[in-house]
Amino acid sequence: MKTGGSLSIWFFIGVSLLVNGLLIFGAGVYELFHPPAEQVVLYGLHANVWWGGILAVVGGVYSIYFAPGKGRL
Amino acid sequence: MTLLFASADASRLVRLSTVDLVIIVFYFALVLAIGFYLKERSNTGEDFFMAGREMTAWIAGLSFLSANLGSLELMGWAGAAYQYGILAAHWYWIGAIPAMLFLALVMMPFYYISKTHSVPGYLKLRFGEGSRALSSISFALMTVLMSGINMYSMALVLKIILGWNINFSIWVSSLTVAIYVSLGGLRSAIFNEVLQFILIWAGALLIPILGLADAGGWAALKARIATNASAEYTHLWSTLGRFDDNPMGIHWTGIVFGLGAIISFGYWTTDFLVVQRVLSAKDLRAAKMAPIIGAGFKMMVPFIVILPGLLALAVLPMKLTGEAQALATGGHSFNEVLPLMLARYCGPGLLGLGITALIAGFMSGMAGNVSAFTTVWTYDIYRALINKDGSDQHYVSMGRWSTIVGVIISVGTAYLVMDFKSIMDYVQALFSFFIAPLFGTVILGMLWKRATPAGGFLGLLAGTLSSIGMWAWVKVDPSALRYVALSAHARDMAENMYRALWSWVVCVLVTIAVSMLTKPKPDSELKGLVYGVTDIPSESYVTVFHRPWFWASVVAVLFLVVNVVFW
Numbered sequence: 001m002k003t004g005g006s007l008s009i010w011f012f013i014g015v016s017l018l019v020n021g022l023l024i025f026g027a028g029v030y031e032l033f034h035p036p037a038e039q040v041v042l043y044g045l046h047a048n049v050w051w052g053g054i055l056a057v058v059g060g061v062y063s064i065y066f067a068p069g070k071g072r073l
Numbered sequence: 074m075t076l077l078f079a080s081a082d083a084s085r086l087v088r089l090s091t092v093d094l095v096i097i098v099f100y101f102a103l104v105l106a107i108g109f110y111l112k113e114r115s116n117t118g119e120d121f122f123m124a125g126r127e128m129t130a131w132i133a134g135l136s137f138l139s140a141n142l143g144s145l146e147l148m149g150w151a152g153a154a155y156q157y158g159i160l161a162a163h164w165y166w167i168g169a170i171p172a173m174l175f176l177a178l179v180m181m182p183f184y185y186i187s188k189t190h191s192v193p194g195y196l197k198l199r200f201g202e203g204s205r206a207l208s209s210i211s212f213a214l215m216t217v218l219m220s221g222i223n224m225y226s227m228a229l230v231l232k233i234i235l236g237w238n239i240n241f242s243i244w245v246s247s248l249t250v251a252i253y254v255s256l257g258g259l260r261s262a263i264f265n266e267v268l269q270f271i272l273i274w275a276g277a278l279l280i281p282i283l284g285l286a287d288a289g290g291w292a293a294l295k296a297r298i299a300t301n302a303s304a305e306y307t308h309l310w311s312t313l314g315r316f317d318d319n320p321m322g323i324h325w326t327g328i329v330f331g332l333g334a335i336i337s338f339g340y341w342t343t344d345f346l347v348v349q350r351v352l353s354a355k356d357l358r359a360a361k362m363a364p365i366i367g368a369g370f371k372m373m374v375p376f377i378v379i380l381p382g383l384l385a386l387a388v389l390p391m392k393l394t395g396e397a398q399a400l401a402t403g404g405h406s407f408n409e410v411l412p413l414m415l416a417r418y419c420g421p422g423l424l425g426l427g428i429t430a431l432i433a434g435f436m437s438g439m440a441g442n443v444s445a446f447t448t449v450w451t452y453d454i455y456r457a458l459i460n461k462d463g464s465d466q467h468y469v470s471m472g473r474w475s476t477i478v479g480v481i482i483s484v485g486t487a488y489l490v491m492d493f494k495s496i497m498d499y500v501q502a503l504f505s506f507f508i509a510p511l512f513g514t515v516i517l518g519m520l521w522k523r524a525t526p527a528g529g530f531l532g533l534l535a536g537t538l539s540s541i542g543m544w545a546w547v548k549v550d551p552s553a554l555r556y557v558a559l560s561a562h563a564r565d566m567a568e569n570m571y572r573a574l575w576s577w578v579v580c581v582l583v584t585i586a587v588s589m590l591t592k593p594k595p596d597s598e599l600k601g602l603v604y605g606v607t608d609i610p611s612e613s614y615v616t617v618f619h620r621p622w623f624w625a626s627v628v629a630v631l632f633l634v635v636n637v638v639f640w
Contacts, residue, residue: 007110009132009264013271016103020096020275020429024422027092031420040420041388042283048423051279 007068014062021056024048086234086409087416093425100272100429101249104265104436108253111261118465121258121472122190122448124353132267133359134366137350138374139266142273143438145223147378147431148230151414152407154382155393157320158298158306159639160313161382162375167333170632172341173368174625176351177361180342182609183519184352185360186601191352191445192345192515193453199518199602200529202457207533208514209453211507212345213446217479220442221486227435228487234412235428243487246432250439251480255473259353259448262440266350269433276423276430277377280411283418284384297387306386309639316562323567324560331570335577336505339512346445357610361621368628372635378411385410388417439483446479447472502544509573510536513580521588522596522603528588536580543572 028048035043089097115121128136153161189195193209228242253261288294295307305312305319312318313325341347341364354360385393391405393413399406405413415427451472456463463471514533517524546553547568555561558571596606612620 009267012103012107012264013268016100016268016272017275019099020272020426023092023096023099024426027090027420027422036420041417042287043420045283045286047279047283047418048420052422055275 008066010062011066011068014059014064014066017055017059018063019059021052021054021059024052025056026052028052086405086412087424089235089425089428090421092422093428096422096425097429097432100433101245104253104268105249107264107268108256108261111257111264114260115256115258116466116469118468118472120260121469122451124258124260124263126353127355128263128350128353128359128363129355130359130362130366132263133350133354133363135270135370136263136266136353137347137363138367138370139270139273139437140347140350140441141438142270142374143223143434143441145226145435146438147273147277147434148408148411150378151382151385151410152393154379155385155410156382156407158302158386159309159379159383160319160321160323162309162379162639163328163332165371165375165379166632166635167328168337169341169371170368170628171333172337173364173371174629175338176342176348177364177368177621178625180515180519181351181361181364182357183602183604183607184348185354185357186607186609188601189352190452191449192343192348192511193449195602196514196518196529197453197457199599200514200524201526203530204514204526204533205453205457207530207537208507208511209449209457211537213449213454215507216346216442216446216449217482218486220439220446220479221483222490223435223438223442224483225487225490227431230408230412230431233409239491243484246436247439247480247484250436250443251477254440254443254447255476258469258472259349259444262444263350263353265440266437269437272426272433273430273437274377276426276428276433277381277411279423280414280418280427281376281380281384284381284388284414287418288384288387294384294387298383302386306383307639309636311640316560316567321567322562323570327558327567327570331567331574335509335512335573336570338516339508339573339577343511343515344508345449346441349445349448350441358612358615358619358621362624365621365624365628369624369631372628372631381414382410385414389413443476443479443483447475450475450479505569505573506537506540506544506576509577510540510580513577514584517581517584518603520604522599522605523588523593524584525588525591525593527591528584528586531587532580532582532584535583536576539579540572540576543575 025048028046028050031048032046114125119125150161150164153164184192184195187195187198189198191209193205193212196208197205224243224247225239227246228237228239231237231242232239253265257264285291285294288297295304298304298306303320310325313323313328316322316324351360351363354363393399393405393407393410394402396406396408398404399409411431415424419427451468455471455475456468460467510533513536514529517532518529543557547557552561554568557575558568560567599606601607617623
């Protein structure tokens with residue numbers, strides 16, 4: 001679905017997931033080296049590392065695939 | 074930043090880190106950017122109010138669902154799952170899926186072919202100005218009032234979870250919605266709803282995944298719920314044979330006929346808040362596919378709403394209670410299930426995304442209310458009753474201003490509710506008065522060409538008045554519950570189910586009786602509006618896998634499977 005100029009709605013979604021994913025992944029990696037005093041339940045699974053990574057990869061793919069000028073819906 | 078969010082309340086549930094705040098601020102910046110970006114594409118009435126009628130089935134379908142997936146919906150039903158068990162999933166399955174498929178396959182052709190701007194607009198074409206006036210005024214009023222109540226409830230939740238100041242939450246979130254909807258109209262609302270839908274899943278999906286790992290899998294979860302609460306909490310149908318056999322105090326007839334047949338059909342097929350999204354589809358096939366896509370995703374929502382409520386029964390160390398008791402004892406209420414589970418599993422970053430999901434849910438619901446209000450106000454009240462001869466530009470301008478005014482009225486309602494909390498109950502009850510009879514009027518209008526304008530109007534009026542009458546009767550004399558809800562053991566939800574059923578029956582009977590006594594419209598005036606005199610375009614030009622009925626059948630089979638699996 002194209003909008004006013006050349007940006008697809010999926011491009012916005014890709015950017016959102018990419019930025020959020022990188023922030024969450026970064027926070028997770030930081031926690032690996034500086035474990036917090038109060039840890040969440042299942043801290044050992046390091047959910048913010050892999051979930052942030054998944055969001056960043058999906059967001060990155062969408063951002064590139066639906067980037068302005070690619071002409072995709 | 075800390076001062077801005079006024080986080081002085083030491084009793085807050087969670088404490089956000091810098092990265093969490095960055096994620097939330099980024100979300101607000103993005104939705105505003107989308108509004109500004111789309112401003113240039115909302116200069117005509119068709120663009121501003123109908124998003125140019127160029128949305129694909131996927132966009133319209135996700136937006137259709139997202140407008141309904143408000144944060145109160147998320148948190149309220151997660152709380153209901155904690156309180157009533159898996160019975161709460163009925164509101165996502167039998168209380169939604171059949172109605173959404175019916176909208177797609179049966180009703181959408183008439184809404185779409187008639188090229189109406191709104192549901193009240195369809196009533197004008199089918200039954201005349203009286204029916205439109207009654208439904209549009211009640212819808213506009215109730216929409217902004219409900220929006221205000223949701224706004225207050227959300228601000229209260231943010232105060233409890235994060236310690237944020239209520240005024241700050243109300244004004245920042247409502248002004249953001251006002252800006253992006255008034256700039257970009259329905260297209261901006263839809264765009265953001267799709268973004269919000271994705272963020273809701275991205276933020277909430279980890280809770281059931283980690284929760285199941287924490288509980289030891291589904292079998293272990295059921296065993297722990299049986300110990301902590303009751304084995305009945307994990308059965309969908311088998312406990313509904315008697316009112317007092319299940320935590321909700323409801324009988325299967327209430328679920329099937331009240332919720333499944335009337336309330337859900339009323340909401341999903343006639344509430345303009347959701348129907349408006351589908352009307353923006355680019356063609357009839359997309360308009361039919363949109364609710365089917367929405368139904369497919371709706372069926373999965375219990376995974377991020379109901380399952381966390383059940384998981385909370387198994388893994389949370391504390392017992393949750395009702396709102397009043399929680400306030401009195403300093404404990405936690407049912408409605409805090411999702412935030413509690415977020416706080417349990419989500420560290421820095423994930424917490425910010427989870428809170429963003431809740432805020433996104435609130436804003437998508439509010440934008441849905443506001444954009445629907447704007448269209449109904451401008452086309453069905455202002456243009457129909459006040460200024461018939463304005464230019465297209467004038468109505469677009471009216472749409473932008475009414476968006477802002479609608480938000481301001483909502484904010485006013487939020488403050489009213491803050492001082493007079495009982496208003497919340499009354500407004501929610503008022504909203505329910507119109508939905509069931511409206512479905513009776515619309516469905517007879519679409520499927521029975523003999524229905525007359527007088528029949529439609531008087532049926533709608535009688536159904537609404539009967540609903541109000543039954544509600545007042547039980548308020549004045551609580552023992553009347555045994556007649557209205559068929560049992561003295563029935564609880565609030567059961568009463569709502571049966572009241573909807575009876576008011577629909579009254580609406581239909583009065584419409585039929587009056588129609589038989591009055592003169593029907595000629596067939597030539599009913600083309601495009603009624604079954605039997607409308608040419609529905611053939612779908613033979615696309616393959617089976619692109620036809621709406623095929624995907625509706627797939628969703629219907631999956632719907633039957635989940636009901637049997639969790640019987």
